Amino acid sequence: MxxxxxxxxxxxxxxxxxxxxxxxxxxxxxxxxxxxxxxxxxxxxxxxxxxxxxxxxxxxxxxxxxxxxxxxxxxxxxxxxxxxxxxxxxxxxxxxxxxxxxxxxxxxxxxxxxxxxxxxxxxxxxxxxxxxxxxxxxxxxxxxxxxxxxxxxxxxANGKDVPQAQAGEPQLSSDIAIGNPAGLHARPAAVFASKAKTFASDIQLILGDKEANAKSVVAIMGLATKLGDVVRVRAAGTDALSLSRKTATPNWPAWARPPASPSAASSITGCKNSTWRNKARAPMWSSRLSPAPPRRPPPSWTWSRPS
Incomplete structure (x- = not known):
C-alpha cells in the first residue's frame, strides 16, 4: 500500500x-x-x-x-x-x-x-x-x-529533492537603489523572485548585514526595504556571470516602465544602475459594484541566458 x-x-x-x-x-x-x-x-x-x-x-x-x-x-x-x-x-x-x-x-x-x-x-x-x-x-x-x-x-509534496548549490565564483552586482515608494513589498518582490528563479545559481539579495533568498517572496519582504535603501545582488553558480553582463534590454510594459538603457545588473532587477521601480497600479474599481475590466497582461521580459 x-x-x-x-x-x-x-x-x-x-x-x-x-x-x-x-x-x-x-x-x-x-x-x-x-x-x-x-x-x-x-x-x-x-x-x-x-x-x-x-x-x-x-x-x-x-x-x-x-x-x-x-x-x-x-x-x-x-x-x-x-x-x-x-x-x-x-x-x-x-x-x-x-x-x-x-x-x-x-x-x-x-x-x-x-x-x-x-x-x-x-x-x-x-x-x-x-x-x-x-x-x-x-x-x-x-x-x-x-x-x-x-x-x-x-x-x-512528499520528500521533494532539494537542488544542490552549483559551483562557480560568486558575482556581486553594483549598488541598487530602491526607487519604489513602498520598497519591495509583495508585488515587486514577486517580480524580483520570478526573475531570479530563471537562473540556476544561488542568488541572495543583500541589505546591509542582512541577506535574503532572492527566489523567495517572503524572504525578500522580510528585508523590509524602503524607498532609498541600497541593496546588492550576489549570485553563485554556473550562470552567475550573466548577472553582470551588459545584455538585452527588458521589454517593459508601459505601466511598469523603468529608466531607459538598463545596466548589466538589471538582468534580475530591471533597473538602470540599479534603481528598482515597480509602477504597476491596479485599476480603481470596487469588486462588489462593478465587474473587473480586462486585465493588462503580466510583464514579459527578454532574458540573456549564458551560452
Missing part, C-alpha cells in the same frame, strides 16, 4: 465571497507570480489566521502577513490591492513577527469602510508562496465564513 500524502486545510481568514485568483485586477497576483491560491471579497474586518504556525513576515504597513506552518508551507494573506500605499492607516495588527499563532486566531483588525474607500479593491489574496511544498491545491467556491470554512485544500 502506498503512503498517503499529508494534507493541509487553509481556513477562510475573512467572511465573504471567494473569487478565482486569475480574475483579480492585478497582473502580478492574477498571473500567480506571488504564488497560487484564491481571492476573497470580504464582508468582515477582523483577519483570522488561516493556518497554525509562526508569523514569518508581518509587513510594516500591516496589510499583509505570512504564516509558516510546521510542515513548511508559507501562507500569505494580502488584504486588498494597493493597500501598501495606505502606510498602515486603518490596519491594527494583533500579533508580532515571530509569534506562534493558531488557526482561527485574530491577527489583524482593519477598518473595512476606510480601506474600501481608500484602496483600489478590497479583494484579499490567500496565497501559498512556496508552491514547491504543495503537490495539489483545490480552491473552494462561493460564500465562506471566517475561521470555519476551508478555502484551500492542499495535498503536500
Amino acid at each position: 502506498g503512503t498517503t500524502a499529508p494534507r493541509l486545510d487553509v481556513l477562510a481568514p475573512l467572511s465573504g465571497w471567494l473569487v478565482p485568483l486569475d480574475s483579480v485586477p492585478d497582473p502580478v497576483f492574477a498571473g500567480k507570480m506571488v504564488g497560487d491560491g484564491v481571492s476573497l471579497d470580504p464582508t468582515s474586518g477582523s483577519l483570522l489566521a488561516p493556518v497554525s504556525g509562526v508569523v514569518s513576515n508581518l509587513h510594516s504597513a500591516h496589510h499583509a502577513l505570512t504564516i509558516t506552518t510546521p510542515e513548511g508551507v508559507e501562507v500569505m494573506v494580502h488584504i486588498g490591492i494597493d493597500t501598501v500605499m495606505l502606510k498602515g492607516q486603518g490596519f491594527f495588527p494583533l500579533v508580532e513577527q515571530g509569534q506562534q499563532v493558531s488557526a482561527g486566531q485574530p491577527v489583524i483588525d482593519f477598518d473595512l469602510d476606510q480601506v474600501a474607500r481608500s484602496a483600489a479593491s478590497l479583494l484579499t489574496q490567500i496565497i501559498v508562496t512556496n508552491g514547491d511544498a504543495v503537490a495539489h491545491m483545490q480552491p473552494a467556491q462561493g460564500m465562506v465564513n471566517a475561521g470555519r470554512d476551508v478555502v484551500l485544500s492542499l495535498q503536500l
Whole structure:
C-alpha cells in the first residue's frame, strides 16, 4: 500500500465571497507570480489566521502577513490591492513577527469602510508562496465564513529533492537603489523572485548585514526595504556571470516602465544602475459594484541566458 500524502486545510481568514485568483485586477497576483491560491471579497474586518504556525513576515504597513506552518508551507494573506500605499492607516495588527499563532486566531483588525474607500479593491489574496511544498491545491467556491470554512485544500509534496548549490565564483552586482515608494513589498518582490528563479545559481539579495533568498517572496519582504535603501545582488553558480553582463534590454510594459538603457545588473532587477521601480497600479474599481475590466497582461521580459 502506498503512503498517503499529508494534507493541509487553509481556513477562510475573512467572511465573504471567494473569487478565482486569475480574475483579480492585478497582473502580478492574477498571473500567480506571488504564488497560487484564491481571492476573497470580504464582508468582515477582523483577519483570522488561516493556518497554525509562526508569523514569518508581518509587513510594516500591516496589510499583509505570512504564516509558516510546521510542515513548511508559507501562507500569505494580502488584504486588498494597493493597500501598501495606505502606510498602515486603518490596519491594527494583533500579533508580532515571530509569534506562534493558531488557526482561527485574530491577527489583524482593519477598518473595512476606510480601506474600501481608500484602496483600489478590497479583494484579499490567500496565497501559498512556496508552491514547491504543495503537490495539489483545490480552491473552494462561493460564500465562506471566517475561521470555519476551508478555502484551500492542499495535498503536500512528499520528500521533494532539494537542488544542490552549483559551483562557480560568486558575482556581486553594483549598488541598487530602491526607487519604489513602498520598497519591495509583495508585488515587486514577486517580480524580483520570478526573475531570479530563471537562473540556476544561488542568488541572495543583500541589505546591509542582512541577506535574503532572492527566489523567495517572503524572504525578500522580510528585508523590509524602503524607498532609498541600497541593496546588492550576489549570485553563485554556473550562470552567475550573466548577472553582470551588459545584455538585452527588458521589454517593459508601459505601466511598469523603468529608466531607459538598463545596466548589466538589471538582468534580475530591471533597473538602470540599479534603481528598482515597480509602477504597476491596479485599476480603481470596487469588486462588489462593478465587474473587473480586462486585465493588462503580466510583464514579459527578454532574458540573456549564458551560452
